Amino acid sequence: MKEFKFKIEGQEYVAQVDEQESGAQVTVNGKTYSVEVEREAHTAARPVKRVGVAAAAAPAAAAGAAAKVTAPLPGNITKILVSAGQKVKKGDLLLTMEAMKMENNVTAEFDCTVKAVVAKVGQSVNQGDVLVEVVGDAVAAAPAPKAAPAPKAPAAPAPKAAPAAVPAPSGGKSVNAPLPGVVIKINVAVGQAVKKGDVLVVMEAMKMSNDIVCEWDGKVAAVNVQQGASVNVGDVLVIIA
DSSP states (O other): OEEEEEEETTEEEEEEEEEETTEEEEEETTEEEEEEOOOOSSSOOOOOEEEEEEOBSOSOOOTTOEEEEEOSSSEEEEEEOOOTTOEEOTTOEEEEEEETTEEEEEEOSSSEEEEEEOOOTTOEEOTTOEEEEEEEOOOOOOOOOOOOOOOOOOOOOOOOOOOOOOOOOTTOEEEEOSSSEEEEEEOOOTTOEEOTTOEEEEEEETTEEEEEEOOSOEEEEEEOOOTTOEEOTTOEEEEEO
16 A cells, blocks of 8 residues: 655645555545546556656755755656756756656756766655755856835635536546646547547646546547636546547
């Protein structure tokens, strides 16, 4: 059984995932959900969902200051794209790791030079383990602008509540939320034809952007969420006919 701890909008969650032959048992804050996972008839592995993960290092570093890029969550290192002595820019991809059946891109948070690559391909890491050591590059200091009176920020709108679930039509297949999060983008509409691998919905969870992809060819029968809606594990996002 794997356990994950994370915060969403200030609220703490503890998720325990018990993988089984036919799916998984997911327990979030004491509430257990049964998650069904469709298996392919052939032996080819299902494509992993790709998400972007911000490197767990300081958001900025002074010239010559050392910093450590750490694992944002437990997983396995699948690819290393940098080496010692290499210069990288903010946003450059350092390595990829697989966690929770998703491929995560770990990127640089600032311009820097790679001091050492600690992780190795195939290595299992825990949250907080050091992956790469870097040294901040010099950045020309810009003159500070004159302070202007800050306008009053409008009150942030409350997140939209998820709409009532739409039952799947006869023969329809539902695409469910793999973990709690917030819907930040919807790429399809009712009646739209989709192919296996198309991105249906993008949701933010555990400070990561997750692409929810279609696993079958078909047509969108219903879109069961709205942009900004908060969803829980197993909530129906889209129904494919």
